[in-house]
Amino acid sequence: MPGCMMAADSRHAGLQIALIGANGMLAGMIRERAPHDCNFHLFDLPGFDLNDRSQVVDVLSSLAPDVIINCAAFTNVDGAETEHDLAMAVNGTAVGFLVEAAQDVDATLVHVSTDYVFDGQATIPYVESDLPNPQSAYGRTKLAGEQAIINSDLEKYFIVRTSWLYGPGGNNFVETILRLAAEREELRIISDQVGSPTYTADLADAVFCLLAASASPQPPVSSPYGLYHFANEGSCSWYEFACAIVEEAQKCALSLKVQKIHPIATEDYPLPAKRPANSVFDKHKYKAATGVDIPGWRDSLNAYFLRREARP
Ligand SMILES: NC(=O)c1ccc[n+]([C@@H]2O[C@H](COP(=O)([O-])OP(=O)(O)OC[C@H]3O[C@@H](n4cnc5c(N)ncnc54)[C@H](OP(=O)(O)O)[C@@H]3O)[C@@H](O)[C@H]2O)c1
Numbered sequence: 001m002p003g004c005m006m007a008a009d010s011r012h013a014g015l016q017i018a019l020i021g022a023n024g025m026l027a028g029m030i031r032e033r034a035p036h037d038c039n040f041h042l043f044d045l046p047g048f049d050l051n052d053r054s055q056v057v058d059v060l061s062s063l064a065p066d067v068i069i070n071c072a073a074f075t076n077v078d079g080a081e082t083e084h085d086l087a088m089a090v091n092g093t094a095v096g097f098l099v100e101a102a103q104d105v106d107a108t109l110v111h112v113s114t115d116y117v118f119d120g121q122a123t124i125p126y127v128e129s130d131l132p133n134p135q136s137a138y139g140r141t142k143l144a145g146e147q148a149i150i151n152s153d154l155e156k157y158f159i160v161r162t163s164w165l166y167g168p169g170g171n172n173f174v175e176t177i178l179r180l181a182a183e184r185e186e187l188r189i190i191s192d193q194v195g196s197p198t199y200t201a202d203l204a205d206a207v208f209c210l211l212a213a214s215a216s217p218q219p220p221v222s223s224p225y226g227l228y229h230f231a232n233e234g235s236c237s238w239y240e241f242a243c244a245i246v247e248e249a250q251k252c253a254l255s256l257k258v259q260k261i262h263p264i265a266t267e268d269y270p271l272p273a274k275r276p277a278n279s280v281f282d283k284h285k286y287k288a289a290t291g292v293d294i295p296g297w298r299d300s301l302n303a304y305f306l307r308r309e310a311r312p
Contacts (some may be wrong), residue, residue: 021072025170092144120276167200
């Protein structure tokens with residue numbers, strides 16, 4: 001548990017949290033890592049559709065939670081190229097409905113966004129004030145969601161951009177590599193896209209650290225609300241990430257077929273959506289607001305495998 005969590009327990013006493021997209025990968029970890037006395041109210045398809053404005057506003061206004069955490073999204077990056085309208089509805093327009101509900105009941109809105117809002121041309125880590133320039137439909141829809149919050153009058157919000165997310169209960173790169181490594185002797189993985197893998201447990205902790213900081217801001221930060229970059233420390237290519245995953249799997253004695261992983265160029269593995277070549281974040285703003293260090297991606301990958309071993 002990070003340093004902020006102990007203190008957060010008392011600050012979050014009896015916190016009522018509406019968790020949107022509650023069945024998803026990150027949402028599962030948000031529930032698991034929450035301080036013990038948080039009360040969750042869970043919302044997801046099919047009973048709750050973020051695209052239904054009156055349902056969203058009515059349900060959340062009558063619940064009147066202290067915090068709304070939005071983990072719901074259209075997350076199929078390539079699918080968003082063809083299902084653009086649905087992706088824009090969930091990732092863009094519907095975020096405005098959450099803003100409306102948060103304003104109605106004076107709740108804090110926590111919204112999760114992505115490194116894919118950037119074009120990936122930067123040569124140094126991205127800061128929060130860098131100009132977004134999404135190269136994919138998914139990135140454009142996620143940027144629209146951010147703007148629905150930033151361009152509103154809502155003051156109590158956190159937008160947390162993250163990258164290369166993996167964790168229990170989700171289709172993610174780690175599980176894909178483990179499946180392929182069990183089936184094939186050779187893998188070909190892109191080596192010219194660099195980013196920071198992020199374990200959902202660390203991102204969930206970061207969300208609670210930001211909420212704790214809003215209850216008791218760390219000088220010189222007077223109001224911690226706003227936009228943040230959060231990922232595990234360090235960076236790697238997808239190829240390096242795949243090699244590390246196989247290394248961890250071997251340490252756990254998982255049965256694998258893979259003998260060789262080949263680095264390849266993006267152009268050798270064409271996909272519908274363009275991905276940023278570099279999406280490494282500068283995370284100084286998060287660290288200044290919370291006073292908390294961020295685990296390195298390699299240590300967190302190891303932590304994920306330890307947890308996976310304990311609870312397969
Ligand atoms: N995964 C990554 O690598 C990554 C990287 C950067 C940022 N992010 C962001 O992190 C957040 C969490 O991602 P995740 O990977 O945990 O997502 P996830 O596992 O795909 O979960 C999203 C949840 O939202 C639900 N949902 C979709 N449309 C909805 C609607 N109209 N109404 C209500 N619920 C709806 C989904 O239900 P169904 O499954 O039934 O559709 C699912 O349960 C997202 O904002 C994502 O953009 C993810």
